[in-house]
Amino acid sequence: MKKTLHTEVWSMTRIPLVALLAALAVSACGSAADRDAVAADSTAADSIPAGQLPRFTGTGELLRPDGWEAWVLAGTSMGLGYTEPTTLPEPGAAPGIFLNVYIQPWAYERFMETGEFPQGTMFILSGSDAVDRVDPARRGFTMGGISLMEVHLKQEGLHESGWGFYGFGGDAASAAMIPGEVNCYSCHRDEAAHDQAFVQFYPKIRERLGLVTAADSSGGMH
Numbered sequence: 338m339k340k341t342l343h344t345e346v347w348s349m350t351r352i353p354l355v356a357l358l359a360a361l362a363v364s365a366c367g368s369a370a371d372r373d374a375v376a377a378d379s380t381a382a383d384s385i386p387a388g389q390l391p392r393f394t395g396t397g398e399l400l401r402p403d404g405w406e407a408w409v410l411a412g413t414s415m416g417l418g419y420t421e422p423t424t425l426p427e428p429g430a431a432p433g434i435f436l437n438v439y440i441q442p443w444a445y446e447r448f449m450e451t452g453e454f455p456q457g458t459m460f461i462l463s464g465s466d467a468v469d470r471v472d473p474a475r476r477g478f479t480m481g482g483i484s485l486m487e488v489h490l491k492q493e494g495l496h497e498s499g500w501g502f503y504g505f506g507g508d509a510a511s512a513a514m515i516p517g518e519v520n521c522y523s524c525h526r527d528e529a530a531h532d533q534a535f536v537q538f539y540p541k542i543r544e545r546l547g548l549v550t551a552a553d554s555s556g557g558m559h
């Protein structure tokens with residue numbers, strides 16, 4: 338798989354199986370208190386499915402959120418990179434991997450009402466290889482299996498940005514917060530259009546914020 342910045346850190350942050358099992362064993366402890374923390378911010382926390390709230394192990398690792406595949410799809414990109422390309426893709430090759438960004442349905446609704454992401458918002462960034470010629474396709478690209486999963490969690494006290502990053506790779510059950518010195522935080526602080534999130538790439542979210550980007554003029558061209 339062609340590596341991107343996101344995938345490199347993913348492999349760094351995978352944790353050994355022993356640590357993972359230990360974390361799972363204590364996982365039940367953290368969840369009630371954490372629900373309360375989010376509930377303080379929200380008038381309707383009871384109606385939020387538990388899988389859509391951040392839950393932690395006893396050692397403070399974030400548990401892999403359940404069922405995020407069914408959350409709201411904020412945006413999709415393919416081959417997105419942060420540096421000028423030094424080589425061209427081979428003719429017919431995909432420019433990179435697919436990235437899909439999801440957000441919990443309740444956080445999306447709250448954002449649409451208020452224009453702000455509530456405490457407890459979790460964005461998921463998932464990555465899949467772009468594959469071609471899967472029957473019956475003779476051109477174009479479809480998604481391979483999910484090989485990358487990262488979370489951007491908005492929660493006070495994690496980091497001065499108000500958010501924390503977590504890398505789960507393809508299958509890790511829990512993940513420690515990526516340390517604040519890693520460039521996830523600086524790039525998101527400097528380049529993301531609203532509250533550390535790359536909303537400039539999420540069409541309905543940028544529309545709600547009144548952000549117009551060059552991408553908006555390409556709508557409807559088929």
Ligand code: HEC
Pocket residue numbers: 342343346347412413414417419436437438460461462487488489502503504515519520521522524525528533534535536538
């Ligand atoms: C050089 C800039 C840059 C760096 C460094 C970076 N990101 Fe991102 N990140 C982006 C961009 C651009 C997007 C939008 C992706 C898309 O639209 O597909 C994004 C989106 C995300 C999202 C989706 C939610 C959001 O905030 O928009 C997550 C989660 C995420 N990145 C995690 C990470 C993690 C974890 C790291 C560090 C290991 C990291 N990023 C480092 C540029 C960066």
